[in-house]
Amino acid sequence: MSDDNPFAPANVLERGLTWARERGYAGWDPYDGLNSPYAKPFKKHWFTRLAWMHAVNRSPIELREMLSIPKQRNPKGIALFALSYLYRYEATGNEEDLAEAERLLAWLREHPSPSFDYPCWGYNFDWQNARKFYLPAYGPSVVVTVFCAQAFVHHHRLTGDEDSLSTAEGACEFIRNEINTRGVVGYDAYTYTTDDEFVVINVNALAARLFALVAAENGDESLMKRADGLVEFVLTAQEESGAWHYSMPADRSHISHDNFHTGFVLESLREYLDAGGDVPGTEAAYRRGLDFYRENLFEDDGAPKLEHDQTYPHDAHAAAQSIRTFVRDGGSESLEMAEQIIDWSIDELFDRAGYFYRRRGRYVDDETPYIRWSQAWMCFALASAVRQRTESERRAR
DSSP, X not given: OOTTOTTSHHHHHXXXXXXXXXXXXXXXXXXXXXXXXXXXXXTTSHHHHHHHHHHHHHOSSOOTTTTTOOOBOOHHHHHHXXXXXXXXXXXXXOHHHHHHHHHHHHHHHHXXXXXXXXXXXOOSSOEEETTXXXXXXXXXXXXXXXXXXXXXXHHHHHHOOHHHHHHHHHHXXXXXXXXXXXXXXXXXXXXXXXXXXXXXXXXXXXXHHHHHHHHHHHOOHHXXXXXXXXXXXXXXXXXXTSOOOXXXXXXXXXXXXXXXXXXXXXXXXXXXXXXXXXXXXXXXXXXXXXXXXXXXXXXXXXXXXXXXXXXXXXXXXXXHHHHHHHHHHOOHXXXXXXXXXXXXXXXXHBOTTSOBOSEEOSSOOBOOOBIIIIIIHHHHXXXXXXXXXXXXXXXXX
């Protein structure tokens, strides 16, 4: 596509980042219903918390303004926007992209979870995860902390900034020292938070990714060894088909083989391998998983399926993570797949005003512009693709 095309990925990325920047990178989230002042009577019990949160999330009409739910910055969203600017800086060399990323990273440094002395982060809303656990606003989790720390690692790679590496190292220490663990099939697996017992496969893959990325920068052998153990656990959880269930034990997992969590696992294994991880069988497991992902979690036109046996809804988060997963793989078949998903996403999810819809359903769409779930994720995905395309063009010269 021509650069003059307003719907070329680089131009859509610019419009998406501009839309977010003009709003101070603040907005709503699918799961922020408990931020409503009217939710207070429902916060006393797990079931009423869950019911309120999902009533807001799944309502066919947008309730957030009516319920006085504030538009806020989400730490994970801020990290994804920072990564988007860092990736575009690599592609263009525009110093303003680097400066904007650094402003966002400074905000993350200034707004860690108040619960711990380590650099760690959580969502900006109270979150009830089924009956598994309740996490109050800004309570830290592995997932949010990994994505925030990843932005600092990437900044260090580009600039050599030692404070950024130190922040990422501190995040690793938070996970190692404060996140709960459970023994599963002979491994010390991380749970989702500091206090629960819920063992999720992608959580452990993400932790392994961060540990490997940091170890590659500072040479910490104990950190890489812990990454190795987590990867061994993830490989043990893989099925013959190449798929992973969401959690362990698999027969109790309420999600089977879904799209974006599978993408998290695959990208994490790729990052681990490229950072020097060498657990035997990892490359083969990654390839088997990538084949399952490609063959079972997408429609012929590139639309991301929700799960391997459930087509709808087609979700922006899944589309974005799949673009990222295939771009990160870098093989010709994967890059073709990424281009197809980008085309589908721009056609189906991008609003001319500059924001991305959340999802297309079989009968009902959700066109609310969520700042983390759709806007930040799609910007990160497009920035990944723009950087990859630029690097390919440079190599071809």
